[in-house]
Amino acid sequence: MIQGQELAISTSSLTKQFGSQKAVSGISLSVPRGSVFGFLGPNGSGKTTTIRMLLGLADASEGEIELLGHPIPKQLEQALPKIGALVEGPAFYPYMSGRNNLIRIDSADRFSEAKTRKQRVDAALERVGLSNASKKKVHAYSLGMKQRLGLANALLKPREILILDEPTNGLDPQGTREVRNLIRSLAAEGITIFVSSHLLSEIEQLCSHLAVMTAGKIVAQGNIQELRNESQTRLVLKSDRIDELVDVLKGQGLSKISLKSDHVVVPVPTEFDVATLNQLLVKKKFMISEIRLEQPSLEEYFVNLTGEGFEVVR
Amino acid sequence: MFAKSLSMSLMLSELRVMFTRRRTWAMLAAIALIPILLALAVALTAEELAPGEGPPFLSQVTQNGLFTGFTATLLALPLFLPLTIAVVAGDTIAGEASLGTLRYLLIAPVGRLRLLVVKYIGTVVFALAATFTLMIAGIIIGSILFPIGPVTLLSGDQISLAESVWRMAVVAFYTTVSMTGILAIGLFISTLTTVPVGAMAATVVLTGVSQILDNLPQLSWLHEWLFTHYWLDFADILRQPIELGSFASNALLQLGYVAVFGALAYSRFSTKDILS
Ligand SMILES: Nc1ncnc2c1ncn2[C@@H]1O[C@H](COP(=O)(O)OP(=O)(O)O)[C@@H](O)[C@H]1O
Ligand SMILES: [Mg+2]
Numbered sequence: 001m002i003q004g005q006e007l008a009i010s011t012s013s014l015t016k017q018f019g020s021q022k023a024v025s026g027i028s029l030s031v032p033r034g035s036v037f038g039f040l041g042p043n044g045s046g047k048t049t050t051i052r053m054l055l056g057l058a059d060a061s062e063g064e065i066e067l068l069g070h071p072i073p074k075q076l077e078q079a080l081p082k083i084g085a086l087v088e089g090p091a092f093y094p095y096m097s098g099r100n101n102l103i104r105i106d107s108a109d110r111f112s113e114a115k116t117r118k119q120r121v122d123a124a125l126e127r128v129g130l131s132n133a134s135k136k137k138v139h140a141y142s143l144g145m146k147q148r149l150g151l152a153n154a155l156l157k158p159r160e161i162l163i164l165d166e167p168t169n170g171l172d173p174q175g176t177r178e179v180r181n182l183i184r185s186l187a188a189e190g191i192t193i194f195v196s197s198h199l200l201s202e203i204e205q206l207c208s209h210l211a212v213m214t215a216g217k218i219v220a221q222g223n224i225q226e227l228r229n230e231s232q233t234r235l236v237l238k239s240d241r242i243d244e245l246v247d248v249l250k251g252q253g254l255s256k257i258s259l260k261s262d263h264v265v266v267p268v269p270t271e272f273d274v275a276t277l278n279q280l281l282v283k284k285k286f287m288i289s290e291i292r293l294e295q296p297s298l299e300e301y302f303v304n305l306t307g308e309g310f311e312v313v314r
Numbered sequence: 315m316f317a318k319s320l321s322m323s324l325m326l327s328e329l330r331v332m333f334t335r336r337r338t339w340a341m342l343a344a345i346a347l348i349p350i351l352l353a354l355a356v357a358l359t360a361e362e363l364a365p366g367e368g369p370p371f372l373s374q375v376t377q378n379g380l381f382t383g384f385t386a387t388l389l390a391l392p393l394f395l396p397l398t399i400a401v402v403a404g405d406t407i408a409g410e411a412s413l414g415t416l417r418y419l420l421i422a423p424v425g426r427l428r429l430l431v432v433k434y435i436g437t438v439v440f441a442l443a444a445t446f447t448l449m450i451a452g453i454i455i456g457s458i459l460f461p462i463g464p465v466t467l468l469s470g471d472q473i474s475l476a477e478s479v480w481r482m483a484v485v486a487f488y489t490t491v492s493m494t495g496i497l498a499i500g501l502f503i504s505t506l507t508t509v510p511v512g513a514m515a516a517t518v519v520l521t522g523v524s525q526i527l528d529n530l531p532q533l534s535w536l537h538e539w540l541f542t543h544y545w546l547d548f549a550d551i552l553r554q555p556i557e558l559g560s561f562a563s564n565a566l567l568q569l570g571y572v573a574v575f576g577a578l579a580y581s582r583f584s585t586k587d588i589l590s
Contacts, residue, residue, distance in 0.1 A: 055421045058587040080423040087421070091414025096334055105415075107327035108429070109422035114323050153418065 007066070008033045008161050008192035009054065014063035016049050023049040025216035026063065031194055031209070036187045038203045038224075039196040041213030042306050047196040048088045050213075051165050055085055068160055081111040085163040089170075090150030094139035098130060098149050101138055106156050124152040128182065143170035151182065162186060164195045168202050180206055200302045210298075214306040224298070231301045233270045235277075238263040238290035245286060252277065263290065321428060328436040332402075338440070341398040342447050348394065349386035349452035353379075357459045379460035380478055383452025384552070387489055390448055391545050396521040399493050402440045403500020404514030406433040407583065411508040411590040426584050434501050434576070441493040445486040453482070471554035481551060488548045488561055495541035495571030496521055502579040508590045538563075541571050 009031035016024040024046040031037045041047050052058040054065060056076040065072040070079040092101045102121045106112050112120075125134045128148040138146065147170055154162055164183070168176045183206055187193050197203045204224075211221040220227055235254075239245050242264065246257055249266060257266045278291055296304075332338050356375050371388065374381040387395075407430075410416035419429060456462065465478040473481065500517040507513050524542040527533055537543050544564035550557040 052417075052587075052589065055417075056423075057417055057420060058589060059585070077423055077425070080421055083421070085421055087417055088414070091418060093331060093334075093413065093415060095336065096331065100330075100334075104327050104331060105418050105422055107323045108419045108424040110321070110324070110425060110428065111423075 006033045007031060008035070008068060009037075009194060010066045011050075011054075012064045014050065014053060014065060015061045016046070016053060016058065017061040022216050024053070027213070027216075027218045029211060029218070029221070031192065033192050034187075034190055035209045036183065036193045036195065036207050038200075038207035038210040039194060039213065040198070040200055040203070040210060040302060041196075042198050045198075045213045045306070046216040047198075047213060048165055051085070051087055051163055051196065054163060055083070055087065056080070057087070081109065081157065082160040083163060084154030084156070084159040084161075085165075086147075086150045086154055086167055087163070087165050089166070090146040090153070092138040092146065092149060095137060097135050097137055098141065098145075098152075099125065099134040101149065102153055102156065105153055109156075112157060120156055121152075124155045125149075127155055128152045129178070144172065144175045147171055147175070147179075151179070155186075159191055161192045161194065164193065166196055166198070168197070176202060200299050204298055212302060212305050219305045220301075227301070228295065228298055229270070231296045231298075232267045233272065234294045234296070235266045235268045235272060235274070236263060236290065236292050236294050237266070237288070239281070240287045245281070248281065248284065248286075252280075268293070321432070324424070324428070324432050325435060328432050329439060332436055332440065337401070341401065342443060345390065345394070345398060345444050345447045346451035348390050349382045349448060350455045352386050352389065353382050353452075353455040353459050374466075375456065376460055378465055379456025379458075379462045380453060380465055380475075380482070382456030382460070383449040383482055384485065386452045387445070387448050387485060387548075388546065391489070391492075392525060395444060395448075395489070395493070396496060397518055398444055399437075399441055399496055400500055400514045400517035400521065402437045403497045404504050404512075404517050405510045406437060406501050407504040408507050408510040408513045409504075411588070412510055414590060416590065417588050420588060427580060430501070430505075430576075430579055430583055434497065437497045437501065438490070438494060441497060442486075442490045445489040445493075446483075448489075449482050449486045453479070467552050467554050468549060469553040473554065481556070484551050484556075485548045488551060488564070489545075491561075491565050491568055492545045495568040495575075498572040498575035498579070499541070502575040502582065505579050505583040505586065539567070541567065543567070 007030055009029060011027060011029045013026045013028060014024060015022060015026050027050065039047055039050070049058065053060045054067065054072065056073045059073065067079040068082055072079060092098070093104065096104065099121060102124065103117060106117050106121060107114070122131070125131050128151050130145065130148050130152060133141070133145060138149070141149065147167065151164075151167060154164070167183070168179050171179060183193055183195065195203055195206070207224055209222065210224050210227055212219050220230070237245065242259065242262070246259065246264060249257055249264070254266050254268065257264055272293060274291060274293055278288065281288055353375065356372070371381045371385040375385055407416065410419065420426065462475070464472045464474055466472050496517065499520060500513065503516050504510070504513040521542060524540045528537050528540045528543055544560055544567065547560040547564065550560045
């Protein structure tokens with residue numbers, strides 16, 4: 001565990017074994033309080049399984065968990081009331097109204113106050129924009145409305161952590177934007193938000209921190225700015241006489257030069273001096289049409305770590 | 315006190331969920347249909363049954379409509395009543411698991427033991443509703459189609475109308491107690507699966523098996539341990555003075571089943587990974 005920094009969620013060597021498969025394989029998460037922590041990974045990488053262990057729904061095969069300083073599952077009962085969650089999509093009684101569903105789940109919470117129940121339920125419905133549909137039976141809800149009702153359920157009480165498993169799944173772009181705004185406003189209240197997704201683009205703008213998971217392992221984790229910096233800067237050069245150009249670059253001590261049809265791409269140190277190189281090339285009478293440093297997008301970084309394909313990894 | 319009242323609100327919520335479902339009402343309606351069909355069949359056939367022909371009490375129905383409820387209970391006991399009971403018991407945990415609501419109840423947090431207890435009590439309330447539905451529907455249809463009056467008991471004594479209604483309530487209660495064992499078995503099976511229909515079917519099958527074993531004379535040593543063994547023994551309640559011997563042995567046996575299968579359900583459910 002990381003010392004000196006207050007963590008909302010921390011795990012060490014957390015593992016979940018299903019038969020012979022390790023769905024989660026020794027992950028150590030450090031989620032600082034107040035952060036919006038993106039938990040990124042392709043389908044089947046173990047995100048939901050991790051979240052189930054965090055919430056005490058499944059037992060860890062190995063490793064330790066702490067939520068807000070409470071060891072899990074030992075002090076689960078103390079931790080859970082401070083946590084709102086959406087796990088593997090929303091789930092409700094289809095034959096009851098949205099509002100009655102929330103009343104039901106809140107009645108199940110043995111720490112919640114019956115007196116304020118209706119008021120809290122209505123406030124949560126209001127917050128996710130479902131007030132007008134609250135009397136409709138859930139089987140008449142669209143997936144987007146169910147997703148919102150799931151969020152309302154997570155917001156029935158003031159929370160310290162929200163754990164949201166793919167909260168934008170099944171939402172249209174408008175709905176996705178609304179959920180993002182909701183998360184932003186919750187984060188602004190100081191709530192720690194742990195949000196999983198298989199799409200970086202859905203959460204990139206939100207997150208202050210990121211962990212990237214693939215095949216049960218965390219392959220990168222940290223502050224989003226640090227992660228951006230970790231990716232390799234590249235020099236892109238477009239010019240005539242490209243073969244000669246390659247020789248010149250090699251003469252400058254650059255390697256791993258990749259030759260594209262009309263340009264070259266070379267990995268370089270972050271503080272590479274483009275101006276000096278440019279001067280040199282001009283002196284050698286190259287007709288340079290483009291010269292620039294490029295930082296790969298986080299998306300590209302993510303794809304590099306997790307592999308591109310559409311196929312589920314396992 | 316505080317904790318108790320909070321469990322009360324979960325209990326009420328559980329009953330609200332159960333009685334919001336159309337399925338619950340459909341089953342109670344089907345149960346009410348048994349005495350109605352029975353009374354109509356008796357009323358529409360002119361033939362008088364010889365005493366002792368057909369199920370017990372059937373011959374008495376035309377003389378006294380109050381017997382409709384007893385007869386319907388006897389008819390419903392082997393299959394129909396356990397069927398509805400199995401639906402409700404098999405649904406307890408598996409139904410919540412298949413909807414996915416189980417994970418949200420658990421992270422509420424509901425507490426696993428508390429949920430099991432509330433679920434079980436909910437099913438007992440359904441059994442109570444079912445057995446009283448049988449009796450009440452029987453009284454109503456019986457009093458419409460047949461004369462009603464003081465009931466002549468199996469012992470030959472006559473009891474007043476008010477006394478007979480009281481005895482009917484005791485029989486309905488006896489039948490509810492008879493169902494507590496199978497309810498506990500259903501609860502346990504329900505913790506083993508996320509497919510409610512599977513749990514329901516398994517519970518029904520066990521009821522059938524128990525009744526078959528109860529009919530094999532070679533296994534007479536086993537009979538008094540079978541949860542179906544005392545189901546039909548409510549005749550003692552219709553004697554004067556009322557005999558509660560079979561009531562007591564039944565209650566004790568059912569309590570044993572509740573303790574054993576309740577413990578099994580808890581040991582299974584308290585450590586189970588919720589992956590639905
Ligand atoms: N109940 C289960 N039994 C066996 N394997 C499972 C079970 N649940 C999930 N898995 C496996 O664990 C891996 C991770 O699944 P999951 O955590 O749902 O991934 P994600 O949420 O990242 O899409 C997958 O390979 C999946 O097949
Ligand atoms: Mg998932």
